[in-house]
Amino acid sequence: MFCYQCEETMNGTGCTMNGMCGKKGDVAVLQDRLIYALKGYAFCNSRGRTKDCNDSDFGPFVMEALFSTLTNVNFDAAYFEQMIQETIKRRDVVRNAVHNGAPPGPHAPNAAVITYEELMTKTAEEIGILSIENVDVRSLRETLIYGLKGISAYGIHALILNSESDEIYQFIEKALVSTIEDSPLEKPNVDQMVALLMECGSIGVKIMSMLDTANTGTYGSPVPTAVSTGVGQKPGILISGHDLKDLEMLLEQTKGTGVDIYTHGEMLPANAYPFFQKYDHLVGNYGNAWWQQKSEFESFNGPILMTTNCLVPPKDTYIDRLFTTNMVGWSDGTVSAKHIPANSDGSKDFSEIIALAKTCAAPKEIENGTVMTGFAHDAVLSVADKVVSAVQSGDIQKFVVMAGCDGRRKEREYYSDFAEALPDNTIILTAGCAKYRYNKLDLGDIGGIPRVLDAGQCNDCYSLVVIALKLAEVFGAESVNDLPLVFNIAWYEQKATLVFLALLSLGVKNIVIGPTLPACLSPTVLDVLVQTFNVSKNTDVESDMKRLITL
Numbered sequence: 001m002f003c004y005q006c007e008e009t010m011n012g013t014g015c016t017m018n019g020m021c022g023k024k025g026d027v028a029v030l031q032d033r034l035i036y037a038l039k040g041y042a043f044c045n046s047r048g049r050t051k052d053c054n055d056s057d058f059g060p061f062v063m064e065a066l067f068s069t070l071t072n073v074n075f076d077a078a079y080f081e082q083m084i085q086e087t088i089k090r091r092d093v094v095r096n097a098v099h100n101g102a103p104p105g106p107h108a109p110n111a112a113v114i115t116y117e118e119l120m121t122k123t124a125e126e127i128g129i130l131s132i133e134n135v136d137v138r139s140l141r142e143t144l145i146y147g148l149k150g151i152s153a154y155g156i157h158a159l160i161l162n163s164e165s166d167e168i169y170q171f172i173e174k175a176l177v178s179t180i181e182d183s184p185l186e187k188p189n190v191d192q193m194v195a196l197l198m199e200c201g202s203i204g205v206k207i208m209s210m211l212d213t214a215n216t217g218t219y220g221s222p223v224p225t226a227v228s229t230g231v232g233q234k235p236g237i238l239i240s241g242h243d244l245k246d247l248e249m250l251l252e253q254t255k256g257t258g259v260d261i262y263t264h265g266e267m268l269p270a271n272a273y274p275f276f277q278k279y280d281h282l283v284g285n286y287g288n289a290w291w292q293q294k295s296e297f298e299s300f301n302g303p304i305l306m307t308t309n310c311l312v313p314p315k316d317t318y319i320d321r322l323f324t325t326n327m328v329g330w331s332d333g334t335v336s337a338k339h340i341p342a343n344s345d346g347s348k349d350f351s352e353i354i355a356l357a358k359t360c361a362a363p364k365e366i367e368n369g370t371v372m373t374g375f376a377h378d379a380v381l382s383v384a385d386k387v388v389s390a391v392q393s394g395d396i397q398k399f400v401v402m403a404g405c406d407g408r409r410k411e412r413e414y415y416s417d418f419a420e421a422l423p424d425n426t427i428i429l430t431a432g433c434a435k436y437r438y439n440k441l442d443l444g445d446i447g448g449i450p451r452v453l454d455a456g457q458c459n460d461c462y463s464l465v466v467i468a469l470k471l472a473e474v475f476g477a478e479s480v481n482d483l484p485l486v487f488n489i490a491w492y493e494q495k496a497t498l499v500f501l502a503l504l505s506l507g508v509k510n511i512v513i514g515p516t517l518p519a520c521l522s523p524t525v526l527d528v529l530v531q532t533f534n535v536s537k538n539t540d541v542e543s544d545m546k547r548l549i550t551l
Helices: 025-050 058-068 077-098 135-160 166-178 190-219 244-254 265-272 290-300 351-358 377-381 384-393 410-421 433-437 458-475 494-505 523-533 541-548
Strands: 225-228 236-240 260-264 282-285 304-306 322-325 338-340 370-373 398-401 426-430 452-454 485-490 512-514
Touching (some): 058 135, 135 190, 135 523, 166 190, 225 265, 236 244, 236 265, 236 290, 244 260, 370 452, 377 458, 410 433, 458 494
Parallel strands (some): 304 322, 398 485
Antiparallel strands (some): 225 370
C-alpha cells in the first residue's frame, strides 16, 4: 500500500505497510481499486451526459463511495469489495448505453473497460498514488481527489436532508475524469490543474453553504449554549460523528425509554440547535476529540453509535457495544461492529442499541462542568454591533481562526499553548474538533463576548467565512486579508483539505497550517501556494505569536 492522505502519515511521507489510522494494507489497496473504478465510471458517465444516457444516480453513489475512503471511516474489506463490484456494474450500464452495446473502442481509458476480476488483481503500484510518475502531477491530482472526498462528505450530509446540486455532481465527474492517466480527453496542464483545485475550493464553499442551509432549515439556527460535560444516573447511548439526522432519529426512538443520549466529538455542536434542545434526555457531551475514544468509549459503559468518520480501531472491551451506520464500518476479518442500515425511506431502527443500553450501567464520570458552543454566523452577527464597538474601542485587537482537526501527535499541544499565550484582547474563532485543544480552558470573555467562539463542526467553517466577510463589509475592507484576522489552522484529514482549498478560492492569504504540511504537496506545488497565497507551516508558540499577533 501507499497512502499519504492524512496528517498522521508515516514519517510525513506515506504509510506503506498499514495505515497509522489503523487501516490494514489490504483495505488500503481496495480503496485504491475503488477510486480507480470511480474514475472509469465518471469517464463513461461524462460521455453518457452528452448523449442523455448518463446515470441519474451517479452523484449520490459516487459521493458515498468517496466518503467511505476518508481517513477513519470504513475498515471493512467486504464493504469495499461490494462497492467496487457495484461501481463496475453501473459503469458498464452507462458505457453500453453510450455505445449501443458495441465495444467502446481502442482508445478508451483502462479504467472504463477493466473488468472486476482484472481490477482485483491490480496492485497499489499499478493503480494507486505512486502509479503517477510525475511528482507534481501526482501532487495536484491527489490533492484534487482529497478535495472531492471532502465535498462528498458534506454533500452526503446535505443529501440526507434532501439538499443536492447537479452542479456539484458534474464537478465531481469532471474532476475525476481529469485524474485519469490514459484518458483520450484533453489533459489539463499544470496551470489548469491548479485552476481545478481553486474550482474545487469554490465548490467547497457552495457545498458548505448548502449544508448550512439544510441544517439550519431543518433544526434552526444554533444559539450559544453551555453544554454539560458531566453524567447522570441513567444508562446512556453515546452518538459520535457529524450526522444530525441520525441524532434526530435516535432521540425520537429513545423518548420515554429511560435512556439518556450523550454527544461525542464532532456531535457536540448539535446541542446548540433549537430543535434538539426540546429533548430532555439529550443530557450533554461526553469526552473529547476522536483520538481519545478508546479510553472514553470504554468508560462510557453503554453502546456507542458512530455516524461518520473518526472511528479508531476498537478495543475488545467495547466492540460488542459499538454500532456503525452510513458509510462507517469496522471489521478485522473475524470481529465486526454491528451495522445499522437505512431503510428505503432513509429511516433507521435503533431498537437493538436501545435494548442494549437498558442493560448497561450509567456512564462513568470523567469530567464535570460545561463547555460553550453554538456561535455560528447568525449568533455572532446578531451581536455584530457589539463586536464592532469592541474592535473600535481597542478591547478586541485581533481575531484568530483556529479551526480544523485535532489529532494524536504530541506536537498538537502547541494549539493549547498558543491559545493560552494569546493576549486577553484576542478572540478565537473555531470550528471542527481542533477546538478540543482549548475550548475547556478558562480564557474568559471580552465585554461579555467569550474569547472562544465555537461555530460548530468542521463543515461549519463556512460560518467563519460568513463572519469574516461581514466584518470586511462593516469595516469597509477590500478583503478579509485587510481585517485584524489571522489563520492558524490545524488539519488532519480530507475535509480539512477541502476547507483549506475553500479559503484559498476566496482569496484568503497568509494561512498558517500545522502541525505538519500535507505530504501530498510536492515542493513545486507548495512553492506555488507560498508564492500565491503566502501559506506557511506553524513553528513554535513564541515565534508564531510574534508574526501573527504582535506584528
